[in-house]
Amino acid sequence: MQQKTTDELITQEMLLKIPYRWAAGEYVGEFLRELRHSGRIYANKCPKCGRFRCPPAPVCSRCHTRMEEREKWVEVGPRGTLLAFFVAEQSFLVPTTGDMLEIPFSVGVIWPDGAPVALWHKLEETNPDKIKVGMRVEAVFKPEEQRQANIFDILYFKTV
Amino acid sequence: MPQRVAIVGIGQTRHTSRRPDVNDGELINEAVSAALADAQLTMKDIETVIIGNMEFFEGHHLNDAMLVDYTGARGKSGFKMNTGGTVGTMNVISGWYNVASGLFDTCLVIGWEKHDEAPTTSCITTITDPAIDRPYAVGALSGLAIISMNYMTRTGCKVEHAAMVRAQASENASRNPNAHVRDRLSVEDILKARMVVYPLNLYFLCPTSVGACATVLASEVKANKITKKPVWIKDHVTVHSDYSGALFTFPGETRETSHMVAGRKLFQRNHITKPIREIQVFEMYDPCAFVQMSWLEDFGICGEGEGWRLVEKGVTAREGEFPVCPSGGVLCTNAIGDSGTLRVAEAALQIRGDAGEHQVTRDVKTALASGYGGSYWTDLLLLSKTLD
Numbered sequence: 001m002q003q004k005t006t007d008e009l010i011t012q013e014m015l016l017k018i019p020y021r022w023a024a025g026e027y028v029g030e031f032l033r034e035l036r037h038s039g040r041i042y043a044n045k046c047p048k049c050g051r052f053r054c055p056p057a058p059v060c061s062r063c064h065t066r067m068e069e070r071e072k073w074v075e076v077g078p079r080g081t082l083l084a085f086f087v088a089e090q091s092f093l094v095p096t097t098g099d100m101l102e103i104p105f106s107v108g109v110i111w112p113d114g115a116p117v118a119l120w121h122k123l124e125e126t127n128p129d130k131i132k133v134g135m136r137v138e139a140v141f142k143p144e145e146q147r148q149a150n151i152f153d154i155l156y157f158k159t160v
Numbered sequence: 161m162p163q164r165v166a167i168v169g170i171g172q173t174r175h176t177s178r179r180p181d182v183n184d185g186e187l188i189n190e191a192v193s194a195a196l197a198d199a200q201l202t203m204k205d206i207e208t209v210i211i212g213n214m215e216f217f218e219g220h221h222l223n224d225a226m227l228v229d230y231t232g233a234r235g236k237s238g239f240k241m242n243t244g245g246t247v248g249t250m251n252v253i254s255g256w257y258n259v260a261s262g263l264f265d266t267c268l269v270i271g272w273e274k275h276d277e278a279p280t281t282s283c284i285t286t287i288t289d290p291a292i293d294r295p296y297a298v299g300a301l302s303g304l305a306i307i308s309m310n311y312m313t314r315t316g317c318k319v320e321h322a323a324m325v326r327a328q329a330s331e332n333a334s335r336n337p338n339a340h341v342r343d344r345l346s347v348e349d350i351l352k353a354r355m356v357v358y359p360l361n362l363y364f365l366c367p368t369s370v371g372a373c374a375t376v377l378a379s380e381v382k383a384n385k386i387t388k389k390p391v392w393i394k395d396h397v398t399v400h401s402d403y404s405g406a407l408f409t410f411p412g413e414t415r416e417t418s419h420m421v422a423g424r425k426l427f428q429r430n431h432i433t434k435p436i437r438e439i440q441v442f443e444m445y446d447p448c449a450f451v452q453m454s455w456l457e458d459f460g461i462c463g464e465g466e467g468w469r470l471v472e473k474g475v476t477a478r479e480g481e482f483p484v485c486p487s488g489g490v491l492c493t494n495a496i497g498d499s500g501t502l503r504v505a506e507a508a509l510q511i512r513g514d515a516g517e518h519q520v521t522r523d524v525k526t527a528l529a530s531g532y533g534g535s536y537w538t539d540l541l542l543l544s545k546t547l548d
Contacts, residue, residue, distance in 0.1 A: 009180040016219060022290045032291070055292060061402035083410070084313070086305035087358035088298045092281040096294055107296045109306055116410050120296045128358045133313050151292055 017098070024149075030070065031055035035154065036147040041077045041139065043115045044068045054117035077112035078139035079160065080119070084109045087128045110137055110157055122156040136160045162260035164547060166383035166390035167508045169199025169376030175340040175493045178276040179370040184218055185230030188272050188372045191498075192232060195268065195374035199386055206376070207264040209233035212241030212251040213273050213497030216283045231270055238267075244287060245300070245445070245533020246398075247271065248373070248500020253539060255377045256393050265379040271501030272372035275494075280368040300447065301357040301365065308359055308450035315457075315465040319359065322449035323350040324471050326363050326491060329449075332478055333488025335517035340369040340493040364449040366494035373502040380547075391508040394526075394544040395430055397422045401536040418538040419458035419530075426540050427460060435461050436475075439542075440524040441483045441510045443503040445532045447490045452476075456484070459530070459540070483520045486510065500531035504541055511545050 024032055027044075032055075034040050043052045044067045046060035053060075054076060057067055088105040104126040110119045124140070125131050137157040147153040171194025179187060188211075196202060209231055215221050224233065224240040237258075243250045248271040255269040281299030288297040296302065311317055327347050333339035345363060353361040376386075383390040401418040423435075432438045442461070446452040453467030461482065462470055470476055476484040485491070487506040490499050507527035509515040525546070531539035 011180055014219070020290070024291050028291050084306045084309040086298070086302055086309070086360075087355075088301070089355045089358060092285075092298065093279050095282045095285050096290075101298070105298070107298075107302060111410065116413070118410075120293055120302075122296060133309065151295055 027056045027058050032149040032151070032153075035141075035151075036149040039141045039144070039153075040075050041112060041119070041154075042073045043076045043112075043117045044073045045115070052115040052117045054112070054115065054119055074115055076114035076117060077119075080110040080112035080137055080157070082108045082131070082133055082135050082137050083111050083118065084133060085123060085131050087126060087131070106131065108137065108157060121151075121154055124156045124158040130159075163262050164380040165256050165259045165377050165393045166380070167375050167393065167504070167543070168378045168383050168386040168390055169195040169201060169374075170505045170508060171195030171198055171375075172338050172373040172498075172502060172505060173371045174338050175369045175371035175495060177340065177367065177369065179274065180276070184223075184272070184274055185227045187274060187370065188227060188270055188374075189230040191272065191372035191374040192230065192268065192270060195376050199376040201266075201376060201386065203232040205266055206232065206268045207236065207266045208258050209236055209238035209268045209270070210241060210251050210254045210258070211238070211270040211272070212243070212247040213271070214244060214247060214283075215242055216278070216286060217280065217496070218274055218277050232268065237264065243533065243537070245496060246500060246531040246537055246539050247497050247533070248502065249445070249504060249529065249531025249539035249541065250398070251501050252375060252377070252393070252504045252541065253396050253398065255375070256396065259377050259379050265382045267377040268374060269377060269501060270372065270374045271498040273495035273497040273499075274370045275368035275496070276370050298357055301360065304365070304448040304451060305357045305360050307454060308364070308448060311450050311454040312359070315468065317450065317453060317468040319351065320347065321453060321468040321471055322364050323347040325449040325452050326350045328471070328477055329485060329488050329491040332486050332518055333492035335478075336487050337516075338371075338493075339488040340371070341367050342488070342492070360448060360450075366447040366490045367492070369493050369495040371493065371495035371498045371502075373498045373505050375501065375505055375508070389512045391511045392544045392547055394542045395426060396539065396541040397426045399425070399538045415458075417458050418536060419455055419532070420460070422530075422538040422540040423459035423461075426542055430542060435459075435528075436482050439482070439526045439528055440522050441486060441507060441520050442528040443487060443489070443507040443510075443530075444484055444528075445490055445500060445503055445530050446485060447494060447532075449491060452484060452489070452491070455530075455532075478518065479521045483522070486515065486518045486520050488518070500539065503529040503531065504543070507541075507543050511543055
């Protein structure tokens with residue numbers, strides 16, 4: 001029989017494991033279909049203020065104006081310029097996979113050629129001494145038959 | 161005309177990394193009891209109750225009802241808040257709406273978080289857009305790292321300046337008995353810390369804390385009966401940003417962050433032309449050492465590129481001309497849902513002259529408190545010793 005102690009602090013442990021299924025929506029859905037189908041990255045423009053969004057957005061948050069429709073979307077990248085980056089050197093439990101993050105894990109904010117937009121993605125290079133703000137990078141796609149219409153269809157950006 | 165609203169009671173728990181000795185309700189009740197005692201009121205005097213946290217840290221989502229034994233809200237009006245990083249300040253602002261509207265004369269505001277119940281970074285990662293950003297998010301750290309790097313690139317700030325910010329925060333926290341990380345750290349100690357997310361090492365980042373903070377708000381008529389030292393919520397603004405590009409600016413693009421808009425609006429409509437002279441203390445929501453400097457600029461306290469220079473000159477120290485976070489700030493204590501409420505509470509304690517060992521050396525008539533979150537929005541409150 002378990003002994004009752006007065007100083008023991010009781011905690012209750014529990015794991016929440018809940019599967020989700022999110023709709024990508026009309027605009028992001030088309031962006032992801034293009035990643036899979038053509039290996040192209042698209043952005044769109046606000047006809048009023050000229051601001052670009054990537055992935056394309058339906059409405060400009062500044063002007064509350066409808067952004068340019070599908071036929072006017074512009075291709076950006078696959079090359080671009082690195083604006084900022086971080087390198088995770090301490091792991092954590094990734095809630096989307098249930099696994100610990102493989103470190104070092106580096107992510108860049110990339111300005112793809114063609115429009116002033118910011119695309120966050122994984123960098124191949126993980127040594128912070130070898131990553132420089134302003135350096136040129138290029139998207140590396142999965143082989144076409146392996147693409148799944150998600151952001152992982154781009155494997156990472158490599159240094160060029 | 162809205163009713164004028166004052167803070168008439170303040171209570172907080174001590175802050176620490178783990179509190180396995182109390183459950184969520186018991187933690188909250190410590191702050192509620194302290195705030196009521198400070199106001200010399202009982203729950204009978206409270207008409208409505210606002211409670212807020214970030215629910216995924218504790219993993220239950222019925223806080224307003226489940227915790228009613230501990231909040232005292234049974235049979236009363238009120239609701240729960242859940243606005244991400246800004247929830248603490250939104251708690252107070254919601255309390256303000258309740259009283260300013262004339263619907264209520266007294267409101268209890270509770271902000272709390274118990275970060276010892278789940279891994280913080282895993283939970284915060286779920287704030288991001290699941291289709292595009294989530295695979296690359298490292299909780300709040302990714303955004304803070306990008307802001308920090310962008311700030312260094314734009315202004316020439318060095319890591320040594322971030323270490324100065326943290327050293328100053330640790331000096332302040334060492335004087336605050338309720339702060340979480342109270343070790344006095346030197347610039348050298350800080351620079352030697354292990355890297356968490358490059359360029360941010362352990363000490364450039366806030367801790368994950370357990371704690372709660374409660375305030376009692378009252379209308380003008382009630383406030384003057386309750387206390388001789390009401391602290392008036394003179395004004396406040398909330399500004400949203402959009403999700404894309406909220407964290408940094410393209411070369412050549414004009415910066416326009418939610419902090420910039422909030423500072424401009426608040427100072428303009430209160431006829432504050434030189435905030436650094438007209439405001440005596442700023443309890444900023446500063447979860448990372450670099451952002452404290454960057455956000456001083458964004459709020460319009462100083463010009464672009466001057467944030468790190470103010471720190472270098474000691475202007476932001478507790479004895480300086482413009483003390484920032486004399487409590488030690490979020491850098492030394494961060495129980496997220498409580499953090500914003502605590503910023504307002506600490507700014508109010510400075511106005512009352514009740515901040516004890518961490519009281520600033522200047523006479524405080526006007527104070528600022530801010531909130532910020534991964535919702536990319538800003539709350540900014542202006543507190544005053546007097547009504548006019």
